[in-house]
Each structure stands twice: as structure tokens, then as C-alpha cells.
Amino acid sequence: MKPDLGVLEVRLPKGSDFEDSVSPSTSHPLCTSNSSFDEGDSDDTIILQSTPVQRNRADLTHLAQLMENILRKKPGGERILTEYGRTKSLTDSRRRDMVKILVAHMASEHGTSPSKRVKEDYAKGITALFPYLADPQGTLGYEQYYNPVDGSGFLAWRVKTLQKEASEGQKKRSPQLLTGGPDSGERTPFCKENQLATETQCCEAIALMKDTTDEAIIREKMKQTFTRRQAMVNDAVKSSEIFTTFPRFLDIKGMIEQDFSLMFGDDISARFLEKWPTHYRQKVLEQSRGLTQRSDLEDLLHNAESTTEELEDGWDSEMSSILLLIHLMPPSSHGRNKRPGKLSARQAIDHLVKFIKTGTSVEGHLDSITESRQPYLLAVGTQRSAIQKYFIVIDKHAIPCRSPDALASFDELFKAHFVFATSYNRDLANVYHFLQTAVYQIDAATTKVNPRVKEMRARMLH
Numbered sequence: 001m002k003p004d005l006g007v008l009e010v011r012l013p014k015g016s017d018f019e020d021s022v023s024p025s026t027s028h029p030l031c032t033s034n035s036s037f038d039e040g041d042s043d044d045t046i047i048l049q050s051t052p053v054q055r056n057r058a059d060l061t062h063l064a065q066l067m068e069n070i071l072r073k074k075p076g077g078e079r080i081l082t083e084y085g086r087t088k089s090l091t092d093s094r095r096r097d098m099v100k101i102l103v104a105h106m107a108s109e110h111g112t113s114p115s116k117r118v119k120e121d122y123a124k125g126i127t128a129l130f131p132y133l134a135d136p137q138g139t140l141g142y143e144q145y146y147n148p149v150d151g152s153g154f155l156a157w158r159v160k161t162l163q164k165e166a167s168e169g170q171k172k173r174s175p176q177l178l179t180g181g182p183d184s185g186e187r188t189p190f191c192k193e194n195q196l197a198t199e200t201q202c203c204e205a206i207a208l209m210k211d212t213t214d215e216a217i218i219r220e221k222m223k224q225t226f227t228r229r230q231a232m233v234n235d236a237v238k239s240s241e242i243f244t245t246f247p248r249f250l251d252i253k254g255m256i257e258q259d260f261s262l263m264f265g266d267d268i269s270a271r272f273l274e275k276w277p278t279h280y281r282q283k284v285l286e287q288s289r290g291l292t293q294r295s296d297l298e299d300l301l302h303n304a305e306s307t308t309e310e311l312e313d314g315w316d317s318e319m320s321s322i323l324l325l326i327h328l329m330p331p332s333s334h335g336r337n338k339r340p341g342k343l344s345a346r347q348a349i350d351h352l353v354k355f356i357k358t359g360t361s362v363e364g365h366l367d368s369i370t371e372s373r374q375p376y377l378l379a380v381g382t383q384r385s386a387i388q389k390y391f392i393v394i395d396k397h398a399i400p401c402r403s404p405d406a407l408a409s410f411d412e413l414f415k416a417h418f419v420f421a422t423s424y425n426r427d428l429a430n431v432y433h434f435l436q437t438a439v440y441q442i443d444a445a446t447t448k449v450n451p452r453v454k455e456m457r458a459r460m461l462h
Helices: 052-073 077-087 092-110 116-129 154-166 199-211 215-224 226-233 238-245 255-264 271-289 295-304 317-328 345-349 362-367 406-419 429-439 451-460
Strands: 009-011 045-047 353-357 376-383 386-394 397-400
Touching (some): 052 092, 052 116, 092 116, 092 154, 154 451, 215 226, 226 238, 255 406, 271 406, 271 451, 317 406, 353 362, 362 376
């Protein structure tokens, strides 16, 4: 017996041609149909079979063609298609032009308040037409253009701009809280072995660490008290006592690295130092060359592409390449009416790394801190291109980095946020979110990030 194939009968009008009678499905919001079927009987029966995958592929092909048609008919659209064909990417200015063209068409066809489905279809169409613009770490891949979960994205922002222009004073949507990242809550250790179970055992280990000078014992006891430390840093009251309870962070190098590895495993811990020199560094330089060149950006680019012997002033090659990320993903404005106070990329760099000359008192620097700040690097050297040692400054404490190497010290700085469960500096959040979700690949599916971060992931992960 043959299996039931789920036969669909299509009755064709008598005397009609098949191609004239079949039209796109009216169920899709971006498709229209001008034909209708006669209800009369016909002896012509067509058997049509299609799988969900085939229907989805057909929908994406249709959406891609629609986006292409829109762009080809509008001024500037051909330049967008040409640039993508040549570079498999779009510059910021071309991306803005594309969004303006598509949202203008969206508004003309669906009004200035298009449905969620329409905006999502346009976003799907963009990444179907330009697959290298899709975000490999995103759940859907097109969330930087429109995220159906929270309504964010470049298309949604442009729609809101049009709405504001049409009707001043419209209320803005409240921002959604982040769910992933360094301050998302207590984490279970990657490896649960050898964790001390009782309060008495933990107190004895903590007392021993404070008294002994044997680094091997200190490292072992720090491993055994990891769970206790995680509970402390995620407690609003007890977190302020972390360096009193565990003071060996301040004089034994490598404690941050050890805790981070206990949290996520050695594979994740090694990703930045493995992937930055071989992949991301060159991508950052390529993307930075396409930015509007200002003197501070030009200096960083020059230093990033120079050897130590060629440097006259400024940060060394590795630190300069990291600081270019701030120009690629500059600080976002913080809520309504905050744009006048928005920091420039150049100002934001001071929130990531500060320089003091050799011989300057580190304690004096800590004493000069007058306000609470998120973790940052303190570089000590004869000049910015000749750093002798780095410290991570957090809560007016200076934690020595394991190496004077800029990449290794920045790697430790990033990890310190998770080890001490502290949030990112909001002016550096885009940079840190990019590194967290793209390079380290931590909480990529649960961390809400700026569309600019999603766009940069799409550019660098293909």
C-alpha cells in the first residue's frame, strides 16, 4: 500500500493556462496576488508537494529578489550592490544608505508603523541577498537589522526616526536589561573537583593562604575555595571584602587567569591569545582603514602597523591594535538627552588604559582615585611604547599582571570582569561585548548587544 502523501488538489479554471493561474501565496505579507480560482469543477488535477525547508528556501529567495529590486530602482542602490559584490561587506555609510532606501520603501508600502512581520521579512531579505552580512553568533543571523524579540536593530531605529519626524514627542521603548555577561550571577565551576564543601574547611584554607609564602599551596587553596569566592563576588554586601578575604590576588600573579579557567575551562580561556594575532588583528586593521581618518585614529593605525623600533610616540603595536576596537565600536549614548555628554573614542580609551612613568608611585595613583570606576589597565614604563609592567586597577587596588605584554595584560583585564562579577564600563561595553560573544564566545545567545556589535561580528567572522 502506498503511503499517504498529503495530496493537494488544485482546480484550474476551464480553458485557462496553468502559468496564468498560479500566483504567489497571499499568506506572505510582502507578496500580493491578482488572480483567483474558479469554484467550478475541472478534470485537471495538479499534484503539488513541497517540504517546509523548500518553502523556507523559496521565501528567502523571494525576499532576496525583492530587496535587490528595491535597491536597483533607487538612487545609490547600485553602489550598494557593487560594493558588496566587490568586498563581501558594506562600509558604515553604505549600510546606512541601504537601511534608508529599504525603510523608505517599507513606509511607502506598509505605512510608518509596519508590522513586526514586515520588518523581520526585510531583515531576512537583507541577509538572504547579502549572506556575509549575517551575524554567525546570532540566533537568527539578522538581528542587527531587526530583532523580533526586543524590536531593536537598524531597520527598527530608522522606522522610529521616520515616526519621530512625522510625529514629534512619541514615547521611546524602555531599554531591555542584559541577561548574559560578567555580572549575570554566580557560575558553577567548569570542574567541580576538589572544592571545599564546609565553612570550616574554607576558613582554614583562607587562613593558611594569608600566612604561607609557598605559591604552590596558595594556588591549590585558591582553587579549592573558588566556589566560596564566587558566592562572595555575587553578594552585594560581601563583594566589597573580596581583597580582604583573598589578599593574594594582590601579590601572586596569575590568580585571575586561574579563576577564569576554573569558571570556563582552558579552551575558552586561551581563545583571545590564540585568535587575536592570527585572525582578528588583521580584520581590525582592515576595518579601521575604512573609517573617517582623524589624527588620533591615524596615529593608532600607524603604530599598529609599525615595529617597536619605528615607533616615535604613542602605544606599541599590540596595544594600538586593541584600542582601534574603540574607534570601530565607539561609546553609545546613554538614554534620552544624554548625547551631548557622549564620550568620543579618544576619551573612552582613557577608561581602558592609563599610563604612568617608571618611578611614579602606584599607590599615589590609587590614592588619587576619587570616584568608583570599572576595571582598567595601569601601564608603567618609560614611555607608552616601552611598558615594563601592567596592573589591573579595581576598587582602588592594583593587581599585577603576569606579563608586560599588552595582549596578555588586556586578556587578564577582560577576565577580571568575570572573576570579580563586575559590569563593563558602559563606554567600553560595545568592545567588551564583541570580545565576549565573538572571540571568547561566552553567553553569545543570552547577551543583549548593540546592533553595531552584531554588524562587526558579521564582518569579522566570515
